[in-house]
Amino acid sequence: MLQVENLSVDFRVDSGWIRSVDEVSFALDAQSTLGIVGESGSGKSVTALSILRLHARRNTRMTGRIVFDGEDLLAMPERRLHEMRGRDIAMIFQDPMHSLNPVLTIGDQIGETLRIHQGLNRAAAEKAAAGLLDMVRIPDAKRRVTDFPHQLSGGMRQRVMIAMAIACRPRLLIADEPTTALDVTVQAQILDLLRDLREEIGMAVILISHDLGLVAEFAERVLVMYAGELVEDAPARNIFEAPAHPYSEGLLKAIPSADVDMHRLYAIPGRIPDPGDRPPGCNFAPRCALAQPACSATPPALDTLAPGHRIRCPVRLAAREPAA
Amino acid sequence: MTDATVPPAAARAPLSPGAARRRILMRRLWRHRSFRLGAVILLVIVLMALAAPLLSNGEPTKMNLRARFAPPSADFIFGADNFGRDIFTRVLYGARISLWIGFASAMLAAAGGALVGLASAWYRRLDGVIMRIMDALLAFPAILLAIGINAALGPQVSSVIIALAAAYVPRMARIVRAAALVVRELDYVDAARVSGASAGRIIFRHILPNCLAPLIVSLTFVFAYAILAEAALSFLGIGPPPPQPSWGNIIAEGRDYSVEAWWIMLFPGLAISLAALGTNLLGDGLRDVLDPRLKIEA
Amino acid sequence: MPRLIAFRIAQAIPVMFVVAVLTFLLMHMLPGDPATLIAGDMADQDAIAQVRRDLGLDRPVLAQLWLWITNLAQGDFGKSLMLNQPVAEAVWERLPVTLSLALVAFVITIPVGIVLGVVAAVWRDTWVDSAVMFLALIGVSVPNFWIAILSVILFSVTLGWLPSSGYVPMGTDFWRWLASLIQPATVLALFQIGYLARMTRSAMLDVLDQDYIRTARAKGVSPRKTILKHAFRNTLMQVVTVSGYILSLLIGGSVVIEQIFAMPGIGRLLVQAIMARDYPVVQGTMLMLGFAFVFINIVIDLIYAYVDPRVRYD
Ligand SMILES: Nc1ncnc2c1ncn2[C@@H]1O[C@H](COP(=O)(O)OP(=O)(O)OP(=O)(O)O)[C@@H](O)[C@H]1O
Ligand code: SF4
Numbered sequence A: 001m002l003q004v005e006n007l008s009v010d011f012r013v014d015s016g017w018i019r020s021v022d023e024v025s026f027a028l029d030a031q032s033t034l035g036i037v038g039e040s041g042s043g044k045s046v047t048a049l050s051i052l053r054l055h056a057r058r059n060t061r062m063t064g065r066i067v068f069d070g071e072d073l074l075a076m077p078e079r080r081l082h083e084m085r086g087r088d089i090a091m092i093f094q095d096p097m098h099s100l101n102p103v104l105t106i107g108d109q110i111g112e113t114l115r116i117h118q119g120l121n122r123a124a125a126e127k128a129a130a131g132l133l134d135m136v137r138i139p140d141a142k143r144r145v146t147d148f149p150h151q152l153s154g155g156m157r158q159r160v161m162i163a164m165a166i167a168c169r170p171r172l173l174i175a176d177e178p179t180t181a182l183d184v185t186v187q188a189q190i191l192d193l194l195r196d197l198r199e200e201i202g203m204a205v206i207l208i209s210h211d212l213g214l215v216a217e218f219a220e221r222v223l224v225m226y227a228g229e230l231v232e233d234a235p236a237r238n239i240f241e242a243p244a245h246p247y248s249e250g251l252l253k254a255i256p257s258a259d260v261d262m263h264r265l266y267a268i269p270g271r272i273p274d275p276g277d278r279p280p281g282c283n284f285a286p287r288c289a290l291a292q293p294a295c296s297a298t299p300p301a302l303d304t305l306a307p308g309h310r311i312r313c314p315v316r317l318a319a320r321e322p323a324a
Numbered sequence B: 001m002t003d004a005t006v007p008p009a010a011a012r013a014p015l016s017p018g019a020a021r022r023r024i025l026m027r028r029l030w031r032h033r034s035f036r037l038g039a040v041i042l043l044v045i046v047l048m049a050l051a052a053p054l055l056s057n058g059e060p061t062k063m064n065l066r067a068r069f070a071p072p073s074a075d076f077i078f079g080a081d082n083f084g085r086d087i088f089t090r091v092l093y094g095a096r097i098s099l100w101i102g103f104a105s106a107m108l109a110a111a112g113g114a115l116v117g118l119a120s121a122w123y124r125r126l127d128g129v130i131m132r133i134m135d136a137l138l139a140f141p142a143i144l145l146a147i148g149i150n151a152a153l154g155p156q157v158s159s160v161i162i163a164l165a166a167a168y169v170p171r172m173a174r175i176v177r178a179a180a181l182v183v184r185e186l187d188y189v190d191a192a193r194v195s196g197a198s199a200g201r202i203i204f205r206h207i208l209p210n211c212l213a214p215l216i217v218s219l220t221f222v223f224a225y226a227i228l229a230e231a232a233l234s235f236l237g238i239g240p241p242p243p244q245p246s247w248g249n250i251i252a253e254g255r256d257y258s259v260e261a262w263w264i265m266l267f268p269g270l271a272i273s274l275a276a277l278g279t280n281l282l283g284d285g286l287r288d289v290l291d292p293r294l295k296i297e298a
Numbered sequence C: 001m002p003r004l005i006a007f008r009i010a011q012a013i014p015v016m017f018v019v020a021v022l023t024f025l026l027m028h029m030l031p032g033d034p035a036t037l038i039a040g041d042m043a044d045q046d047a048i049a050q051v052r053r054d055l056g057l058d059r060p061v062l063a064q065l066w067l068w069i070t071n072l073a074q075g076d077f078g079k080s081l082m083l084n085q086p087v088a089e090a091v092w093e094r095l096p097v098t099l100s101l102a103l104v105a106f107v108i109t110i111p112v113g114i115v116l117g118v119v120a121a122v123w124r125d126t127w128v129d130s131a132v133m134f135l136a137l138i139g140v141s142v143p144n145f146w147i148a149i150l151s152v153i154l155f156s157v158t159l160g161w162l163p164s165s166g167y168v169p170m171g172t173d174f175w176r177w178l179a180s181l182i183q184p185a186t187v188l189a190l191f192q193i194g195y196l197a198r199m200t201r202s203a204m205l206d207v208l209d210q211d212y213i214r215t216a217r218a219k220g221v222s223p224r225k226t227i228l229k230h231a232f233r234n235t236l237m238q239v240v241t242v243s244g245y246i247l248s249l250l251i252g253g254s255v256v257i258e259q260i261f262a263m264p265g266i267g268r269l270l271v272q273a274i275m276a277r278d279y280p281v282v283q284g285t286m287l288m289l290g291f292a293f294v295f296i297n298i299v300i301d302l303i304y305a306y307v308d309p310r311v312r313y314d
């Protein structure tokens, strides 16, 4: 259903153009689930926003192809894109506190999606909005439609965002860190809700998070991003049980879990390089325990490790190949 | 009373005395188009004002009855007024007074505003009273306050400066107070307090430098307003008194002849506009670079 | 809402009190003896003493302040020397002129300033933006009394389209009222239009950067609707907060404009009083204007509270 081919995204900054996402390719089947993980700044959000072309055109350059149902979203005229946004592909964002318009009622904001794409009138849209609020398990939905966002808690607002996103039963839902800003118990509820809605509507979901554990649990397939590049693309089970890329390994070790003493919590040493000054060769080399001189010489390619499993690390590839 | 023109200045990176940081700021400023244009315009005006004796006949008050109402020509490039005084010379010398009034009142307003704002932010018990007084003053548009104060002090250069400065102190005080309140809560101020630094030292060494960015930005805009306000006061007859020229009083004197001898009032008006334009451009650049969160001029 | 109104009025009382004290002090920091000034340089000792007694200047300062405040509380703003009339009455008679001028200028400023600011923000970084912002910059840089003179030369003297001076009360003839105001009000508005356009542009850019605008785009709202419905309302909210300030500035600016167009308003009264050293009028006019500004601020705050759901519901 969705094929992303060699997607690169550059932003204009004071000193010129910087590459934020670099030659990313992946595919997604209808009704499937895909996770994207990586530390902050690895390019997850930029990738996700590219699918709906939500970057400011003024200072962004996108190359490659993003094919949805046979149409290239990047080459599509604006008008056609507006039709698809919210109807075929919907998105929810990281920060529910700021993602809703403070001066419009939530009923208006949810209903707007339906008014645009299904031509409902205001009253019908409002009524449908109440139904959607019900669907995302907001109690007393009928009364809530006239509320303003500031009257709701963070978790409730994210439910409103979800209601808005699923209003037209899209075929693809992109959820960019939908739970990061929420506290732990609410996080679990929101993920459960997403899981149930996915079943019910039969939509594909891209779930973005920096928590590999959460993503592996939710998605069938996981992409690991580092410094704008895809470094591993594998079935969730593989990533979780036997991550191949040293960076994925680090992410896995860094997952906080109940039985690990918080003090021994692992963190990958060093930090992600800025888009402006990435190292030559492998981006991860400065932080990688397995790094060899050759790693800093040439940028490694994304190669197939096993069917359906790609990694960007020649060292690991060489080590595993005989065994495979 | 919320003065909506002054958005709360949020925490910002301290303007550290590091020379490197200053150099980076200077480079970013210079790359800013409107800053560059404004700086050049102002510089030219200031240099012309300083070089007035060299550029003109050097006698702004010298009358020449034969040249009464002489239109612009090779001899009088801006023409002459009803007393035959050379307008070009008067505009150049007027620049000295007008720019001085603008500069002095902006600096005085900044100093006064900084003191009041810092006192208000640091001595919390004074805050209520001080801010009520500032609110009361802020209720008045600055020009009206300046008219009132100037009416009391009489028409002299010094009273115009005091009146304009006093009129802009409340705005500056609010800006400084907002910035200081943020800085006050930062760790290193606590650290300084714990280590026994005196209040004065903390305020002037640690807090004030962090309020400088918004202060400098609004100082620039106040300079522009003060030039315009001086002109308005002079026009109303309560500015610097003739015959010494200020941009405002040249226009006031030329007003009666504005139809027949338009040049008398045209050129000083252009000078005011250009000076204010240059200052505003400069201020826009300073704001964008030093304090992007400060949305509107003070 | 009623609670908010009560609260705002309660809050305004100390401010009005301070305004009253400040205007009192203003006239008492006069260099020299006001009684001598008022009675005139030629007056003899008796006349000066008489003036002093009339104005209560022979009493201690605090007693005078007390008298000033208690008189105010009874609606007595002092008595004009040159007009032989209570200050309140003199101001009241001239109020319609100044109010007409300021309000017409306000009605011009708000839509024009907002539209310019929005247009510049929407076409950000294009030539449209540059052109509009350059005009706005000119607006805040050019002295309005100077433009007023030029405008009179062009529209009144040369073209003869508009009256060059005077004021026609609305009751006399609405159209002539408007004609007498259109030129002064437009000139008066120029600065505020520039100010508002600059402020609206930056507010709008700020709003366009917000997450909820991205949300709107993500659900397929057209660019036009995104701007008109989602961004514009939030921008207006910020414009409301400065509109009181703009109205105050317009009233302040009318002092100068009334001089040029010979309009018998409060500003004219104030300047005449300053020239005639009619200090009670200066004092009383300043004070009444101060009260008016406090009142405007309250009204704006209440409007804001009404239009912003975040405040309305708390
Ligand atoms: N509009 C922009 N202009 C310039 N640089 C940008 C822009 N948006 C993102 N970037 C840069 O692109 C890189 C990737 O950012 P992105 O938001 O995709 O990270 P992320 O993986 O989503 O991280 P997080 O977990 O913090 O959301 C970052 O270095 C960021 O600074
Ligand atoms: S290529 Fe080298 S540096 Fe990069 S991840 Fe593999 S081993 Fe580490």
Ligand SMILES: [Mg+2]
Pocket (backbone or CB within 6 Å): A044, A045, A046, A094, A176, A177
């Ligand atoms: Mg992100």
